[in-house]
Ligand code: FES
């Protein structure tokens with residue numbers, strides 16, 4: 001069990017907090033690129049407990065600046081895009097993407113007032129369909145060369161959704177392989193050929209067993225956790241019979257991401273980004289190793305649940321997440337419909353705005369969560385001491401971070417240790433873009449990765 005101080009240490013991310021300092025050592029998703037398209041590319045953004053305005057100027061450059069106007073504090077999110085920047089709607093002060101004040105039109109002609117005014121401004125880059133902001137001090141780190149960042153635009157699709165709870169409990173669902181056998185249990189399997197874009201609805205690789213059946217019938221996974229250069233690798237094993245074992249490989253991507261398989265074709269890389277201590281957005285990049293992603297279909301599927309402009313779930317606390325007791329008795333474990341995002345949302349929001357970890361009791365199946373929290377505390381300390389935390393990398397080191405491997409398949413009970421790597425390598429080999437085989441894996445399955 002944890003003390004209140006320890007829980008505060010690992011959950012609070014506002015300015016001046018130790019975990020906030022850690023988070024500020026990384027690029028953070030601030031918005032989807034889509035959100036800054038359209039006629040008025042200006043969005044208020046709350047990130048790590050601070051309020052900003054994100055905009056795209058007339059030259060197409062992105063800017064992220066403090067939201068309160070340095071004149072008398074009006075809200076710049078209602079400003080006008082003109083004159084080479086964002087103009088406050090109160091007295092017309094104008095700011096460029098670097099936060100320079102370039103006009104104070106109510107002041108006497110030739111007034112030097114502008115010269116002394118500088119709004120805080122932060123770098124923004126577009127990558128994988130997401131606009132990333134760096135709120136930290138000094139040089140931002142380089143992006144690791146993981147698949148979602150190097151796949152061509154045709155093979156990635158980004159989306160997001162709001163969760164009304166602390167970021168950490170939301171992340172911890174992603175490193176909890178046991179919950180899928182319960183929370184996401186369906187009493188009947190769908191036709192796996194209709195699974196496009198849906199988590200757990202396809203068949204496990206190497207079999208025609210729907211993932212839903214495997215999860216339902218084999219609910220006591222053995223979980224292996226390994227430390228890696230990007231975070232943690234989780235291998236969950238479900239023994240089907242003496243000969244066959246279901247293997248599912250997922251990853252924790254430090255500090256607040258995970259990389260998990262969605263189907264044989266696609267992987268999900270997802271970050272749980274703190275809006276403040278009691279809200280977070282999940283941002284996901286879906287990456288295809290086969291055909292281009294059907295972005296229209298993926299987007300339409302998700303817009304059935306999420307409402308713009310805030311990407312709030314239509315099923316939420318105010319309507320009991322659509323809970324139907326009849327459905328719970330006959331069709332699903334939760335009674336909250338077929339969309340697994342709703343299940344996860346209920347699970348994490350029902351814990352309270354910030355889960356009270358002084359009252360929890362962890363078991364064997366929480367192994368990865370325990371290791372992650374240990375890692376998180378260690379990296380919070382590292383950041384506090386001024387050192388670079390895990391995965392806050394320079395260019396050369398970032399180039400070495402590849403993959404990571406994910407898979408969901410049925411393999412041999414003896415030999416699963418290399419089986420999952422072979423499945424991942426084959427998928428990379430067959431990809432229409434150059435998906436590199438991570439070097440640690442190449443070294444372990446040389447017969448598959450040797451140059452031809
Ligand atoms: S408050 Fe913004 S220009 Fe006056």
Ligand SMILES: [Fe+2]
Pocket residue numbers: 173179180183184340344
């Ligand atoms: Fe889940």
